[in-house]
Amino acid sequence: MTIMAGPATLFEKIWGAHEIVVRPDGATLLHIDRHLVHDGSNNAFRTLQEKKLPVRRPDRTFATPDHYVSTLGRGLTAINDPNRRSMVEDLKVNAKETGVTLFDLGDKRQGIVHVVGPEQGLSQPGMIIVCGDSHTATHGAMGALAFGVGASEVAHVLATQTLWQKKPRNMRITVDGELGPGVHAKDVILAIIAKISAAGGTGHAIEYAGSAIRSLSIEGRLTICNMSIEAGARAGMVAPDDTTFEYLQGRPYAPKGADWDKALSFWRTLPTDEGAAFDREVHLDAAEIAPMVTWGTSPESASPITGNVPDPAGAGDAVRRDSMERALNYMGLEPGMALSDIKVDRVFIGSCTNSRIEDLRAAAKLANGRKTVVPSMVVPGSGLVKAQAEAEGLDAIFRRAGFEWREAGCSMCVGMNGDLVAPGERCASTSNRNFVGRQGKGARTHLVSPVMAVAAAVSGKLTDVRTLMARH
Amino acid sequence: MEPFRKIDEVAAPMGTPNVDTDQIIPARFLWRMRDDGWGHLLFNDLRFNDDGSEKPQFVLNRAEYRPARVLVADRNFGCGSSREHAVWSLYDYGFRAVIAPSFGDIFFNNSFQNGLLPIVQPIEVCEALRAALEQKPGAHIQVDLEAQKIIAPDGTEFDFTIDPFRKECLLAGTDEVRFTLSQADKIAAFEKTYENGMPWM
Numbered sequence: 001m002t003i004m005a006g007p008a009t010l011f012e013k014i015w016g017a018h019e020i021v022v023r024p025d026g027a028t029l030l031h032i033d034r035h036l037v038h039d040g041s042n043n044a045f046r047t048l049q050e051k052k053l054p055v056r057r058p059d060r061t062f063a064t065p066d067h068y069v070s071t072l073g074r075g076l077t078a079i080n081d082p083n084r085r086s087m088v089e090d091l092k093v094n095a096k097e098t099g100v101t102l103f104d105l106g107d108k109r110q111g112i113v114h115v116v117g118p119e120q121g122l123s124q125p126g127m128i129i130v131c132g133d134s135h136t137a138t139h140g141a142m143g144a145l146a147f148g149v150g151a152s153e154v155a156h157v158l159a160t161q162t163l164w165q166k167k168p169r170n171m172r173i174t175v176d177g178e179l180g181p182g183v184h185a186k187d188v189i190l191a192i193i194a195k196i197s198a199a200g201g202t203g204h205a206i207e208y209a210g211s212a213i214r215s216l217s218i219e220g221r222l223t224i225c226n227m228s229i230e231a232g233a234r235a236g237m238v239a240p241d242d243t244t245f246e247y248l249q250g251r252p253y254a255p256k257g258a259d260w261d262k263a264l265s266f267w268r269t270l271p272t273d274e275g276a277a278f279d280r281e282v283h284l285d286a287a288e289i290a291p292m293v294t295w296g297t298s299p300e301s302a303s304p305i306t307g308n309v310p311d312p313a314g315a316g317d318a319v320r321r322d323s324m325e326r327a328l329n330y331m332g333l334e335p336g337m338a339l340s341d342i343k344v345d346r347v348f349i350g351s352c353t354n355s356r357i358e359d360l361r362a363a364a365k366l367a368n369g370r371k372t373v374v375p376s377m378v379v380p381g382s383g384l385v386k387a388q389a390e391a392e393g394l395d396a397i398f399r400r401a402g403f404e405w406r407e408a409g410c411s412m413c414v415g416m417n418g419d420l421v422a423p424g425e426r427c428a429s430t431s432n433r434n435f436v437g438r439q440g441k442g443a444r445t446h447l448v449s450p451v452m453a454v455a456a457a458v459s460g461k462l463t464d465v466r467t468l469m470a471r472h
Numbered sequence: 473m474e475p476f477r478k479i480d481e482v483a484a485p486m487g488t489p490n491v492d493t494d495q496i497i498p499a500r501f502l503w504r505m506r507d508d509g510w511g512h513l514l515f516n517d518l519r520f521n522d523d524g525s526e527k528p529q530f531v532l533n534r535a536e537y538r539p540a541r542v543l544v545a546d547r548n549f550g551c552g553s554s555r556e557h558a559v560w561s562l563y564d565y566g567f568r569a570v571i572a573p574s575f576g577d578i579f580f581n582n583s584f585q586n587g588l589l590p591i592v593q594p595i596e597v598c599e600a601l602r603a604a605l606e607q608k609p610g611a612h613i614q615v616d617l618e619a620q621k622i623i624a625p626d627g628t629e630f631d632f633t634i635d636p637f638r639k640e641c642l643l644a645g646t647d648e649v650r651f652t653l654s655q656a657d658k659i660a661a662f663e664k665t666y667e668n669g670m671p672w673m
């Protein structure tokens with residue numbers, strides 16, 4: 001444990017409090033507070049069995065199936081494919097044998113692991129949270145240091161409740177000012193990635209700061225932190241404040257009674273001190289951010305919806321030109337065409353980026369009284385989000401508008417459960433990756449916010465949501 | 473894990489930036505287990521047509537590059553998903569080292585856990601190496617971990633840096649879990665103080 005002398009950043013404070021061993025070469029053994037596990041983690045459990053090692057801290061480990069679950073029904077029988085079904089079955093067996101808490105199918109608490117953690121109050125300020133999934137940075141929105149790890153590291157955490165890490169550099173991205181109408185957290189993070197590039201955050205932990213971030217709800221902050229990995233950073237975080245504490249209070253795994261008061265006074269010490277230094281600072285003006293869409297096959301190829309498909313001929317160097325040409329070819333787009341002229345075949349609202357209640361509320365508000373003209377679906381992030389949305393009547397609005405209303409899971413974000421975009425099909429999606437083949441072989445993905453997804457669903461093309469809002 | 477020392481092997485050039493792990497191994501194969509073998513699935517959708525035939529223009533389908541054990545890539549190689557299957561696929565195909573200007577952070581960590589050495593070199597060096605490999609398909613690159621050097625086909629030497637802890641583990645082929653368990657008393661002592669101070673954690 002290192003106590004900071006002088007001003008320190010949020011990241012440094014959390015890192016320092018978790019150091020067990022620091023080697024002279026900088027390799028640091030970190031204590032892990034929370035370990036989240038999903039249905040892609042069976043290789044790690046297998047490793048433990050082979051080494052004949054128990055899970056060291058089942059009380060700090062929580063599991064839920066998300067990648068392979070069917071969104072058409074609950075229960076194992078809804079999963080038609082035996083390979084997929086065995087992934088969910090294996091998680092159940094592994095959790096049972098090791099004493100890990102499982103939010104299984106049929107339990108309302110089941111959902112996408114990065115939706116479930118904050119929702120259950122498992123993700124708390126000051127913690128180090130890891131999960132065998134690159135979008136673990138999501139939990140950093142709670143004022144935690146959260147990052148994704150691979151299968152070997154999952155096994156390492158299961159066996160030791162620790163991880164060897166090298167301290168990343170620390171970057172602050174400040175977004176000041178007020179977001180315009182129709183501009184949401186998703187547009188902010190896409191604008192950030194477009195600015196710093198898909199490798200801009202490599203080797204860094206990012207702290208998002210500034211008045212625009214402060215004024216976001218927890219849901220919005222989760223969306224921002226979620227896509228840190230798309231900017232190359234393993235961790236993204238927001239300093240905890242009253243918004244965080246209000247969100248946490250009363251959640252099932254949040255501290256209670258005297259513990260709550262103790263925790264609260266500790267949490268208030270976490271924000272970055274005045275005068276603390278970052279290795280890199282980036283600034284954005286919130287007022288300049290427009291609703292964003294991606295046109296290529298990397299999240300960095302994002303532009304305001306008012307723009308055009310860029311021309312590779314204008315790219316600075318040959319490598320960049322070549323990769324843009326390949327991206328446009330894959331996406332079936334012509335240089336110079338207006339982004340708002342791009343027709344879509346399908347719309348997906350869901351994923352750990354945009355499947356929380358606030359996302360669904362914003363989407364439903366715009367969908368209310370309108371009709372989708374292409375196949376469109378809404379997949380809530382958890383059973384509890386689904387129940388809440390139904391209690392508010394959002395499901396009825398979506399259904400009336402022609403959206404399919406599904407069960408919680410990762411779904412079409414990655415298509416591992418069979419919810420796929422067909423080859424050549426173009427999908428406006430609220431997920432986080434527009435990689436080649438991400439939503440299915442040959443699938444063409446345009447990343448957008450939930451309201452932009454609705455705008456696309458009711459117009460059949462990428463559409464500036466602000467033009468619809470004016471008519472609402 | 474097999475110890476890594478020195479290799480002198482055929483190298484293949486791959487000059488595309490942002491090669492994500494979805495490209496290295498598509499999601500639809502991820503239900504398989506580690507020992508199922510992954511080499512034949514590496515870069516599946518770049519390497520094969522839908523009917524399973526090879527795409528002749530893909531670099532690893534060209535006879536000279538087929539036996540490649542070293543990959544010279546472009547910036548942000550291995551970005552995206554945390555799937556360690558990407559490393560397993562490269563390793564099982566035969567790759568032992570990847571040279572690139574930058575890597576996805578999680579991919580970078582995953583590589584060390586499996587005996588695949590990721591080497592960071594400036595963009596210009598990577599470009600020069602790729603150009604050399606394209607000019608002389610089948611040429612070798614040497615990687616000497618102990619000396620932290622790579623040797624280009626024309627004999628030019630380049631130094632690289634590596635985290636000493638990672639180097640030690642690779643050279644010895646050490647299993648990190650076993651090593652950490654040898655620190656069990658330190659872990660237990662830490663946990664005690666930590667949990668006393670912050671009981672809600």
Ligand code: SF4
Nearest residue numbers: 135351352410413414
């Ligand atoms: S929703 Fe998508 S990005 Fe998020 S955990 Fe699931 S597959 Fe990964």
